[in-house]
Amino acid sequence: MNDITNQSLDEIIKKIKSKEISSVELTKLFIKNIENAKKLNTFVTTAFEQALDNAKKFDDNPNFDQLLPGIPLAVKDLFCTSNIRTTAGSNILNNFVPTYESTVTKNLWDNGAFLLGKLNCDEFAMGSSNETSHFGNVINPVGDKLVPGGSSGGSSSALAADLTPATIGTDTGGSIRQPASFTGTVGLKPTYGLCSRWGIVAFASSLDQAGPMTKTVTDCSLMLEAMSGFDEKDSTSIKKEKEKYSKNLKDNIKGLKIGIPKEYRVNNMPKEIDKLWENGKKILKDLGAKIIDISLPHTKYALPTYYIVAPAEASSNLARYDGVRYGHRSKKGKDLIEMYENTRSEGFGDEVKRRILIGTYVLSSGYYDAYYLKAQKVRQLIKKDFDDNFTKVDAILTPSTPSSAFKIGEKTDNPVSMYLNDIFTVPANLAGLPAIAFPAGLDNKGYPLGLQLIGKVLDEQKILNIAYAFEKNCKFNNEIKKWWV
Amino acid sequence: MVGMSKDKFDYFIKGDKDNYEVIIGLEVHAQVLSKSKLFSGSSTKFGGEPNKQVSLIDSAFPGMLPVINEECVKQAVRTGLGLNAKINNYSVFDRKNYFYADLPQGYQISQYKNPIVGEGKVLLDMPYGSKQIGIERLHLEQDAGKSIHDLDPSNTYVDLNRSGIALMEIVSKPDLRSPDEVNAYIKKLRSIMRYLGTCDGNMQEGSLRADVNVSVRKIGDKKFGTRCEIKNVNSIKFMQMAIEYEAARQVELLESGKQIDQETRLFDTKKNETRSMRSKEDAHDYRYFPDPDLLPLKLEPSLVDDLKKSLPELPDKKKERFIKDYGLNIYEANVLVSEKEISNYYEEVAKISDKKLTATWMMGDLFAMLNEKNLNISESPISAKDFAELIQSIKSGEISGRIAKEVFEIMVESGDNPKKIIESKGMKQQSDPKELEKLINEILKKDKGKVDQYKAGKEKLFGFFVGQVMKASGGKANPQLTNEILKKFLKK
CATH class of the missing domain: 1.10.10.410 (Arc Repressor Mutant, subunit A)
Structure with a gap:
C-alpha cells in the first residue's frame, strides 16, 4: 500500500472509488501521520477509534456516489461535534462535550466523510498566529520556528503536514485565508450565509463564516459543495438551491474582468508581495482576463472598523461562558459575582480578555455612537465600495497577507502589529463577500505566499474558476520536508 | 390623602404646604400565549418540573442560534392592533447585556430602538367619565429563568423553564393619575389581550406583571417631577399599594425640602413599603446593540392586513353594541364585556330572553353565586341555555322573582333544567x-x-x-x- 496522504483529496477519492485503497487503510495512514507529528501540536482531541469504526462501516457498505466517500477529516475545534470534546482552544471549554453536531460538520458526514479529530486554533478564533490557544501554539510545517497563521492554524498546519486530506476552518477576519497563505494551501471564506453557523462556537456573529481549507482548488470546490447549504436553524442562512461547484469548475476565464484595487498597495508593503501581485496579474492576463485598475476608497478604515465590530459582538457572545451551566467553573468565590469573575479570569486567556474589554468599551453608553455606531456606518461604506466596483469587474485580486509566515513569538508582545496581518482579509468579512486565498509563490526565504480573489455575493463559482485557472498555470511548488517525523 | 368621589376626579396627595398630583406610567410585561418560546421550540407550559422545558438554545449552549417564532410575532401584531397602535413593518431585535445566573446567554434579546408596535391608545371608563391612556410602544423580548434562593442555605437554584418565553412589554405614556386608574388600565389591557387570545392575563402565574413609574408634582405644575421605578409588581393590589406608599414618600421628601433621586425601587409586600434597589449612578449599562444572529424583522403589509381582518370584536366595540342593541346602560355594558366568556354567555341568553332582565340576573344572582363558589363563568353550574329558560319563565309570568330565586338555588345544586324544577315542585305561579x-x-x-x-x-x-x-x-x-x-x- 502506497502512502497517498500527500495527495489531493480529489486523488484520494479516486483511489477510494477504484478500491485501490480502503477507507480503513486510508484512515490508518492518516492516524500514523498524526501520531508522528505530535511536535506540530495540531490536534487538541483525536477521535481515532470512532474514525476507524466509521471507516469500517464505510468499507462494509460503501456508497461511492457520495461527494466524500469514506474520507477521514479533522476539523477546527470550533465546530461542535457530538460526543467529542469541543474546546474552541479555550480553558473555559476544556471539559465541554457537546450533545449535538454542527450543521456544517453534519453536512460533511452526510456526504460520506467522518471525523478524525479536532484541530487546534486560537482561543475562540481570536488570533492570527495560533499562539492564543490554551493548548499551546501550533507549528507551521514550513519551518519549525514559524507560526501556521490563525486562527485556523491547527487546520492549516495539519493539512500542509498531510495529517488530514482536507479540513474546514472558520473565517471572521481572515482566519481561513491567512493560515492557508502561510502554509501554501487553498482557503475559501464563503459569502456570509452560505454555510450555516449553527453549532459553531461564535466569535463575531455578523462576520463568522465556515469554509474549506484544501490542497487544491478542485478539493476546495468539492468541500464547499459538501459543507454549504441553507439551514433553517440559522436565521442568517441564505435560502437558495445547492450549487455543484466541483462539477461546474472550469479553467476558461477568457474575457473576465479582474479589478486591482490601488488602496491595497499599502505603505511598507514588502517588495516580494508586490512582485507576487504583479506576477498574479500577468498570469491572469495571459489567460485572457482583463486587468482593470479600481478604487475601494474606504479600505483604510476596514481594519479599525473590524476591530470595533468583532470585539463588540464577541464581548456579548462570550457572556454565556459564566460557569453556571457547562464548561469551567471556578471553585473560588463566595457569591455569584465572585464566581463569575474567577471563572472568567481562569477560563479566558489574555487575547480573549483584551477583546472582551475592547468590545465592552465600544458598546458602553457614551461611547456607542462614537465607536460601534460609526463602525457600522463605515461598514456600509466599505460594502458600497465593493457594490460600486462589482458593476465593472467580475472579481478583485489582492495579496492575501502583507508577509509570509512570521516567527513564533515575533508579534505576541505587540497586538496591533498582529492585527495588521488581517489588513487584506477583513474587508471581505465586513462586506459579507466570498474570497479565496491560494498559493502563488514563495518569498526569498522559501516560505509560501498567497493571493486572494474577492467575488460578488454568492459568486463562489467564479472565484473558484479563476483560482483553478491560476493554479494550473502557476508553477508553485510547496514541497514540505517532513522534518518533524 | 383624599378619596374618590363618584363623578369627579380628585385623587391627590395632601402635603402640609401643597397638594400634589401623582403621575404614573406602567411598563406591563405580558407573557405571549404561544405553544413554544420566542426563539426556540421548547414548551411554554406553566408549572412543569424544573428545567424540563429547556432547549439547547434556551440554555445558551455554544453555537446555538435563535430563530424567531412566527406565532409570537403575530400575537404581538394582534395585540398592537387591539391597542389601536401603529404596527411597524420594520423592527429590530437587540441584545440587552447583563450577567445573571438565570440569564443563560448573558443578554436578553429584546427590542430597543425599533419596536414592533408604536404609539396606540386605551380607553378607560372611569366614574368621572371616559379617559384615554396613551401607549408609547410594545416590543417583544425574552423572559428570563427563575433563581430560587430559598431551597438551600448556601446555594441558589436556577429553573430555566421560563427562560426564552416571549414577553410583550407594553409601555404606557405617563397618563395615569391614580391607583384606581391603574386598576382600570390593567384590567382593560388584560381584557383586550384575553379577547385577542394573546395573553392569558394570569397574574398569579406571572403572565402579567408590571414595572411602575411614579412621580409627583404640585397641582398646576407643568413639569414632571423626578420619577422612581418600582420593579416587577405582580398584582393590581400591590401596584396600588406601592403607588400610594411611593407617592406619599416622595411628597414627604419634597415637603421637607429634599430632592427625589431617580432610582429603581422594590416593593416589599410584607412591610408595604418601597425600598431602594439601585440608584441612577449604579444603573446597569445594558450595552444594547442589534442582535447579529437575527435579521431585522420585516412584516409583509398583507400579513398585518390579514391579522386585522381576523381580529375578534374587542370590548370597546362590543360595549357600544350592547348599549345600542340590548338597551344596556354603560355600567352594565362594561361589566358584561369585561371578559369575553361573560359577554358570550350574556349574548347567548339575551338573544332568546329579555335583554335587560338577563343583565340584571347575571350581574346579581349569577355573579354572586360564581363569586361565592370561586368559579369563572365558563365553569358555571348553570348553562346559558338553562339560564335563558329561567329568565323566560320570569318574563312570561310563569314564576315570580321570588320563586325564581328558589329555582335558581335548586339549579345550582342539582344542575337540573328550570322547567323541570318548576313542574316537579309545582312552583308555577298561580295566574288563573x-x-x-x-x-x-x-x-x-x-x-x-x-x-x-x-x-x-x-x-x-x-x-x-x-x-x-x-x-x-x-x-x-x-x-x-x-x-x-x-x-x-x-x-x-
Whole structure:
C-alpha cells in the first residue's frame, strides 16, 4: 500500500472509488501521520477509534456516489461535534462535550466523510498566529520556528503536514485565508450565509463564516459543495438551491474582468508581495482576463472598523461562558459575582480578555455612537465600495497577507502589529463577500505566499474558476520536508 | 390623602404646604400565549418540573442560534392592533447585556430602538367619565429563568423553564393619575389581550406583571417631577399599594425640602413599603446593540392586513353594541364585556330572553353565586341555555322573582333544567284569575274584621292581605294579579 496522504483529496477519492485503497487503510495512514507529528501540536482531541469504526462501516457498505466517500477529516475545534470534546482552544471549554453536531460538520458526514479529530486554533478564533490557544501554539510545517497563521492554524498546519486530506476552518477576519497563505494551501471564506453557523462556537456573529481549507482548488470546490447549504436553524442562512461547484469548475476565464484595487498597495508593503501581485496579474492576463485598475476608497478604515465590530459582538457572545451551566467553573468565590469573575479570569486567556474589554468599551453608553455606531456606518461604506466596483469587474485580486509566515513569538508582545496581518482579509468579512486565498509563490526565504480573489455575493463559482485557472498555470511548488517525523 | 368621589376626579396627595398630583406610567410585561418560546421550540407550559422545558438554545449552549417564532410575532401584531397602535413593518431585535445566573446567554434579546408596535391608545371608563391612556410602544423580548434562593442555605437554584418565553412589554405614556386608574388600565389591557387570545392575563402565574413609574408634582405644575421605578409588581393590589406608599414618600421628601433621586425601587409586600434597589449612578449599562444572529424583522403589509381582518370584536366595540342593541346602560355594558366568556354567555341568553332582565340576573344572582363558589363563568353550574329558560319563565309570568330565586338555588345544586324544577315542585305561579279570585274571596271572608277596618280607612292592611294570599298559595300567586283582585274586592 502506497502512502497517498500527500495527495489531493480529489486523488484520494479516486483511489477510494477504484478500491485501490480502503477507507480503513486510508484512515490508518492518516492516524500514523498524526501520531508522528505530535511536535506540530495540531490536534487538541483525536477521535481515532470512532474514525476507524466509521471507516469500517464505510468499507462494509460503501456508497461511492457520495461527494466524500469514506474520507477521514479533522476539523477546527470550533465546530461542535457530538460526543467529542469541543474546546474552541479555550480553558473555559476544556471539559465541554457537546450533545449535538454542527450543521456544517453534519453536512460533511452526510456526504460520506467522518471525523478524525479536532484541530487546534486560537482561543475562540481570536488570533492570527495560533499562539492564543490554551493548548499551546501550533507549528507551521514550513519551518519549525514559524507560526501556521490563525486562527485556523491547527487546520492549516495539519493539512500542509498531510495529517488530514482536507479540513474546514472558520473565517471572521481572515482566519481561513491567512493560515492557508502561510502554509501554501487553498482557503475559501464563503459569502456570509452560505454555510450555516449553527453549532459553531461564535466569535463575531455578523462576520463568522465556515469554509474549506484544501490542497487544491478542485478539493476546495468539492468541500464547499459538501459543507454549504441553507439551514433553517440559522436565521442568517441564505435560502437558495445547492450549487455543484466541483462539477461546474472550469479553467476558461477568457474575457473576465479582474479589478486591482490601488488602496491595497499599502505603505511598507514588502517588495516580494508586490512582485507576487504583479506576477498574479500577468498570469491572469495571459489567460485572457482583463486587468482593470479600481478604487475601494474606504479600505483604510476596514481594519479599525473590524476591530470595533468583532470585539463588540464577541464581548456579548462570550457572556454565556459564566460557569453556571457547562464548561469551567471556578471553585473560588463566595457569591455569584465572585464566581463569575474567577471563572472568567481562569477560563479566558489574555487575547480573549483584551477583546472582551475592547468590545465592552465600544458598546458602553457614551461611547456607542462614537465607536460601534460609526463602525457600522463605515461598514456600509466599505460594502458600497465593493457594490460600486462589482458593476465593472467580475472579481478583485489582492495579496492575501502583507508577509509570509512570521516567527513564533515575533508579534505576541505587540497586538496591533498582529492585527495588521488581517489588513487584506477583513474587508471581505465586513462586506459579507466570498474570497479565496491560494498559493502563488514563495518569498526569498522559501516560505509560501498567497493571493486572494474577492467575488460578488454568492459568486463562489467564479472565484473558484479563476483560482483553478491560476493554479494550473502557476508553477508553485510547496514541497514540505517532513522534518518533524 | 383624599378619596374618590363618584363623578369627579380628585385623587391627590395632601402635603402640609401643597397638594400634589401623582403621575404614573406602567411598563406591563405580558407573557405571549404561544405553544413554544420566542426563539426556540421548547414548551411554554406553566408549572412543569424544573428545567424540563429547556432547549439547547434556551440554555445558551455554544453555537446555538435563535430563530424567531412566527406565532409570537403575530400575537404581538394582534395585540398592537387591539391597542389601536401603529404596527411597524420594520423592527429590530437587540441584545440587552447583563450577567445573571438565570440569564443563560448573558443578554436578553429584546427590542430597543425599533419596536414592533408604536404609539396606540386605551380607553378607560372611569366614574368621572371616559379617559384615554396613551401607549408609547410594545416590543417583544425574552423572559428570563427563575433563581430560587430559598431551597438551600448556601446555594441558589436556577429553573430555566421560563427562560426564552416571549414577553410583550407594553409601555404606557405617563397618563395615569391614580391607583384606581391603574386598576382600570390593567384590567382593560388584560381584557383586550384575553379577547385577542394573546395573553392569558394570569397574574398569579406571572403572565402579567408590571414595572411602575411614579412621580409627583404640585397641582398646576407643568413639569414632571423626578420619577422612581418600582420593579416587577405582580398584582393590581400591590401596584396600588406601592403607588400610594411611593407617592406619599416622595411628597414627604419634597415637603421637607429634599430632592427625589431617580432610582429603581422594590416593593416589599410584607412591610408595604418601597425600598431602594439601585440608584441612577449604579444603573446597569445594558450595552444594547442589534442582535447579529437575527435579521431585522420585516412584516409583509398583507400579513398585518390579514391579522386585522381576523381580529375578534374587542370590548370597546362590543360595549357600544350592547348599549345600542340590548338597551344596556354603560355600567352594565362594561361589566358584561369585561371578559369575553361573560359577554358570550350574556349574548347567548339575551338573544332568546329579555335583554335587560338577563343583565340584571347575571350581574346579581349569577355573579354572586360564581363569586361565592370561586368559579369563572365558563365553569358555571348553570348553562346559558338553562339560564335563558329561567329568565323566560320570569318574563312570561310563569314564576315570580321570588320563586325564581328558589329555582335558581335548586339549579345550582342539582344542575337540573328550570322547567323541570318548576313542574316537579309545582312552583308555577298561580295566574288563573278565577282560581285566585276564589282563594282571595275565602281569605277575605275569614278575616271580615280586618276587611271592615280597611274599608274604614286603615289602608295599611292591604299588605297584610297580600301576605295572606301568598301564604295560602305557597308563594305562587301572581303578585300583580293578586293586587288587582284584592283592590277590586276591597272596593266593594
